[in-house]
Amino acid sequence: MxxxxxxxxxxxxxxxxxxxxxxxxxxxxxxGSKSLTNRALVLASLASGPSVVRRALRSRDTSLMAGALAALGADIDTSGDDWTVTPAAFVGDARVDCGLAGTVTRFVPPIAGLARGEVAFDGDPHMRNRPVGEVLSALRALGVRIDGDRLPFVVHGSGAVPGGQVVLDASGSSQFVSALLLAGARFDRGVDVLHDGKPVPSQPHIEMTVAILRSHGVEVDDAEPDRWRVAPGPIAPVDLTIExxxxxxxxxxxxxxxxxxxxxxxxxxxxxxxxxxxxxxxxxxxxxxxxxxxxxxxxxxxxxxxxxxxxxxxxxxxxxxxxxxxxxxxxxxxxxxxxxxxxxxxxxxxxxxxxxxxxxxxxxxxxxxxxxxxxxxxxxxxxxxxxxxxxxxxxxxxxxxxxxxxxxxxxxxxxxxxxxxxxxxxxxxx
CATH class of the missing domain: 3.65.10.10 (Enolpyruvate transferase domain)
Structure with a gap:
């Protein structure tokens, strides 16, 4: 071929x-690990109090993530080697630059659903060709209004996401699953994600997501193959050192x-x-x-x-x-x-x-x-x-x-x- x-x-x-x-x-x-840094920043912005992310990676992808979360209202101090994140009520009427970062494009829309107001997403030209539609379709099924199926798109946040069960095909990227799990504890009914399709690639990244959620005190049930359940509840602040x-x-x-x-x-x-x-x-x-x-x-x-x-x-x-x-x-x-x-x-x-x-x-x-x-x-x-x-x-x-x-x-x-x-x-x- x-x-x-x-x-x-x-x-x-x-x-x-x-x-x-x-x-x-x-x-x-x-x-430090980009994958761990960006997951840590997302959960810290959703937590019930301030967190510290030690030895955070300072790179384009992590700067884009910090900028996206700050645009939604989180206070992120990246001035030192150890970053502090103070969560706040999420606000809409914001713009998110995804660059070429798949984690920003996929992990931030569920958070935008928790904001009040419109959140517009766009990124580098090639990012417009990378798949994100499964995440957006899943969010619609969970009660979020979204205009568009790929970049650029707009999330109309209502301040809450009903949540519940959703079926998606994550054979294109494990990030489709991680995106929903990371924010799931803040959804009214949590989230119950079922994968239906060819095997999910990059399974270690989902295991990473589950592990970091549990470190924040979030209840995750991954005992059943191709199914992940996150219970609704608080996300505890942490002091985390990045590998x-x-x-x-x-x-x-x-x-x-x-x-x-x-x-x-x-x-x-x-x-x-x-x-x-x-x-x-x-x-x-x-x-x-x-x-x-x-x-x-x-x-x-x-x-x-x-x-x-x-x-x-x-x-x-x-x-x-x-x-x-x-x-x-x-x-x-x-x-x-x-x-x-x-x-x-x-x-x-x-x-x-x-x-x-x-x-x-x-x-x-x-x-x-x-x-x-x-x-x-x-x-x-x-x-x-x-x-x-x-x-x-x-x-x-x-x-x-x-x-x-x-x-x-x-x-x-x-x-x-x-x-x-x-x-x-x-x-x-x-």
């Missing part, structure tokens, strides 16, 4: 991805694999709901040595990278970096179960097939995955499509293949604003 994507012309001053001439040996700390973003660890740990070096990511949690924790198993299967200690996670690269046959359905966000590694492997690879990532920041399957092929990789694009065979990669321009994970993949390829340029490394600011500097430091480049 070929799903062509159109790459924009390279921006002036494309980034020359640093090439690793020797094995990389590095130890680093990563900024490092494990998905952002992917390109750095991949450095160890492609250079035969060793990279340690400090403070890797022993137990977590983050999808990035799957890197431990995936990299081990590709021949790396993986060691989790109290200090952090250390990955040591092999002499050559082994091919990988893996179902990434639950951890689709790791696909770009894993695909880059597969393009450098000495055997064939098949990455499957990831048709849903066509609806991410870009159509990631088409984008990866296009860009990897342009650099000499042997790639076949399928409806739900990628098939890769060993090829001779060469220098060239790698388009990021304004997608942070694609830019990460380009950086990994550039570490292994001299002369790779990434047209938009600034896309990494979505979840890792200081990425170019930290990347260069890990490679010993000034």
């Amino acid at each position: 070929t799903n062509a994507v159109t790459a924009e012309p390279p921006r002036a001053g494309a980034w020359a991805a640093p090439y690793a001439r020797t094995p990389v040996h590095a130890e680093l700390s990563l900024p 490092p973003d494990l998905s952002n660890a992917a390109p750095f740990l991949a450095l160890a694999a492609v250079t035969g070096g060793s990279v340690t990511v400090r403070d890797w949690p022993k137990a977590t709901t983050q999808a990035g924790d799957a890197l431990r198993d995936l990299l081990a299967r590709m021949g790396c040595t993986v060691d989790l200690t109290d200090r952090g996670l250390t990955v040591t690269g092999p002499g050559t990278i082994s091919g990988l046959d893996a179902d990434l359905h639950d951890v689709g966000e790791l696909t770009p970096v894993v695909a880059a590694l597969c393009a450098l492997a000495d055997g064939p690879s098949y990455l499957r179960g990831i048709g849903h990532i066509r609806g991410h920041e870009t159509d990631r399957l088409a984008a990866l097939a296009t860009e990897l092929t342009a650099l000499g990789a042997d790639v076949v694009e399928h409806a739900d995955g990628l098939e890769l065979r060993p090829g001779r990669l060469h220098a060239g321009l790698f388009h990021a499509y304004a997608d942070h994970r694609m830019a990460h993949a380009g950086a990994v390829l550039g570490a292994a293949v001299e002369g790779v340029l990434v047209d938009d490394v600034d896309a990494t600011s979505k979840t890792f604003p200081d990425f170019p500097r930290v990347w260069a430091s890990a490679l010993g480049v000034s």
Whole structure:
């Protein structure tokens, strides 16, 4: 299957991805998780008192979330490393800029339903193509009036949401479920979400939502498959420390694999709901040595990278970096179960097939995955499509293949604003 994507012309001053001439040996700390930070901000704005979000990620996506919640009335102090959130009555007649943040586009409309007045949503041009209709349809079924089925749309808040049971198809994104669960305790009858469709992708993100709800004292019943029930009631304020973003660890740990070096990511949690924790198993299967200690996670690269046959359905966000590694492997690879990532920041399957092929990789694009065979990669321009994970993949390829340029490394600011500097430091480049 070929799903062509159109790459924009390279921006002036494309980034020359640093090439690793020797094995990389590095130890680093990563900024906080975007997924956890934005969930924490949402629940803190819905809580019964002030909360503290420690080690919050400061990035475009989290700034957009803070701005959206502030537009609805919450007082969010982001001046320090630890952010304070003081909830207030939600107000309408507000505008929400979603940027390219799926969490803002999907998590904030249920809160807007609790406001009084009109709340207008819009975002970056590509965000207008990303799916949100299931969330909006579900909110209508729960008693919220909404104009539109995709960005831009308007939520007419009445100050309350009746809530109750709703059936939706969350096969396009786990965020459809999380959006309703996060606000559900504030609905008059709570919320009872039933999924009807193909398997929900990125299940760890729903587990993350359930875990953080319970940390706020919210009663959640997830005992039945494809059903989640949130009881109505108060959301307790908390003092929460955000874990490092494990998905952002992917390109750095991949450095160890492609250079035969060793990279340690400090403070890797022993137990977590983050999808990035799957890197431990995936990299081990590709021949790396993986060691989790109290200090952090250390990955040591092999002499050559082994091919990988893996179902990434639950951890689709790791696909770009894993695909880059597969393009450098000495055997064939098949990455499957990831048709849903066509609806991410870009159509990631088409984008990866296009860009990897342009650099000499042997790639076949399928409806739900990628098939890769060993090829001779060469220098060239790698388009990021304004997608942070694609830019990460380009950086990994550039570490292994001299002369790779990434047209938009600034896309990494979505979840890792200081990425170019930290990347260069890990490679010993000034």
